[in-house]
Amino acid sequence: MSKQLDKTSKFLSYVLRHQPEAIKLTLEQDGWVNIDKLVSHANQHGESLNKELIEQVVATSDKRRFTISEDGVKIRAAQGHSTQQVQIKHIEQTPPEFLYHGTTTRFLDSIKIQGLVTGSRHYVHLSNDEQIAMSVGQRHGKPVVLKIKALLMSQQGFKFYLADNGVWLTKEVPAEFILELE
Numbered sequence: 001m002s003k004q005l006d007k008t009s010k011f012l013s014y015v016l017r018h019q020p021e022a023i024k025l026t027l028e029q030d031g032w033v034n035i036d037k038l039v040s041h042a043n044q045h046g047e048s049l050n051k052e053l054i055e056q057v058v059a060t061s062d063k064r065r066f067t068i069s070e071d072g073v074k075i076r077a078a079q080g081h082s083t084q085q086v087q088i089k090h091i092e093q094t095p096p097e098f099l100y101h102g103t104t105t106r107f108l109d110s111i112k113i114q115g116l117v118t119g120s121r122h123y124v125h126l127s128n129d130e131q132i133a134m135s136v137g138q139r140h141g142k143p144v145v146l147k148i149k150a151l152l153m154s155q156q157g158f159k160f161y162l163a164d165n166g167v168w169l170t171k172e173v174p175a176e177f178i179l180e181l182e
Contacts, residue, residue, distance in 0.1 A: 016076060063165065111175065112178075
């Protein structure tokens with residue numbers, strides 16, 4: 001991804017997941033915003049943005065963080081929101097036997113006590129791929145991959161959702177469902 005696309009992707013993550021008010025933007029409850037409105041607000045706040053650049057970011061993002069509506073008029077972040085105005089209604093699904101969570105060694109003591117919690121986000125993010133979890137953990141320090149007994153959790157009443165970009169979501173992962181991978 002070029003520097004321009006990377007910069008734009010970070011900007012879109014910031015306004016579509018965390019701080020839409022930074023450019024005086026209001027997201028719909030399910031996270032959607034009109035692309036033309038996003039472009040207009042971004043440009044009014046000094047961010048050089050156009051529809052073609054947004055479409056290029058969406059098309060080339062390996063993490064598929066954003067979804068463009070079927071009619072091509074709106075965009076939203078697939079998951080990862082911390083803003084309370086967004087409440088995407090994901091469809092509940094049965095997860096595979098195991099899912100994975102990437103973190104760093106500095107969080108392990110806390111995780112062993114309280115499990116995985118949402119923090120400032122709406123959901124705990126899980127992957128069905130160990131390598132993706134490893135890359136997530138590497139962003140913040142010495143990585144550790146946690147193996148989650150997802151199917152067992154589901155069988156015990158915990159709800160799981162699959163976001164547009166393939167990230168699994170759940171409200172919490174109690175410590176007893178977590179195995180640490182070496």
